[in-house]
Amino acid sequence: MPTGVAIRDPRQHLFDAAERVLLAAGPNALTSRAVTAEADVAKGVLHRHFADFDAFLAELVEDRTRRVEADRAALVAAAGTGEVVGNLTAAITALFSPVAVAMVALVTSRDGLRARLRAAGLPGLPVLTQGTAMIAEYLEAERAAGRVAPGASADTLALMLVGSAHMHFTSGDGGDATLREIVATTVTLTG
Known part of the structure; x- marks a missing residue:
């Protein structure tokens, strides 16, 4: 995603991307890089909204x-x-x-x-x-x-x-x- 383009709901956008990765490739393929690539956003977007990748996964499950x-x-x-x-x-x-x-x-x-x-x-x-x-x-x-x-x-x-x-x-x-x-x-x- 180009810099400066607003994401309407970045957390949900990342959750949706994580679910797609999880379904397509399984839990071992679920990495921050895979999620941000699937979401078509910079890796920093995930870390701006979550303390770390495990925090992201916990909120995904929640x-x-x-x-x-x-x-x-x-x-x-x-x-x-x-x-x-x-x-x-x-x-x-x-x-x-x-x-x-x-x-x-x-x-x-x-x-x-x-x-x-x-x-x-x-x-x-x-x-x-x-x-x-x-x-x-x-x-x-x-x-x-x-x-x-x-x-x-x-x-x-x-x-x-x-x-x-x-x-x-x-x-x-x-x-x-x-x-x-x-x-x-x-x-x-x-x-």
Whole structure:
């Protein structure tokens, strides 16, 4: 990008570039040089807005977790409407977008990033942790509405669903029918 051309939202511009690099080449290719090259900006732009590259990555992951938190209210509001399996399948499909799956690989591959995220109050695997909480809250609302068995553990079901979905999406079989079967089987385990 030529000098003197204003970037409307430089932080988001860099986040978008980082997601493209992450999707195209994986977490090992994600460097400040790769991000700024993809964003078509000088390397100094990244360092003007972030203390260092790990701070940039931490904020990138935090941005993604805020998106999951924003989806939580809509999913919980859907309790009592539609079909439980359909609502869960749609929410899990959205949760496991290609970028989110790549974020999990990024977090697990960088010790410094995990340390920063924990220091920022994001324990576990960010995105998946928030997704699990979102699904558990939805299942609790459905249990209160009588659409999930009264004795079902929403927390346990949410862990089962997120763990199974993670295996499903990382195996390359992102098919909707298989995911729907996983969700239906898990929900019917509640009796």
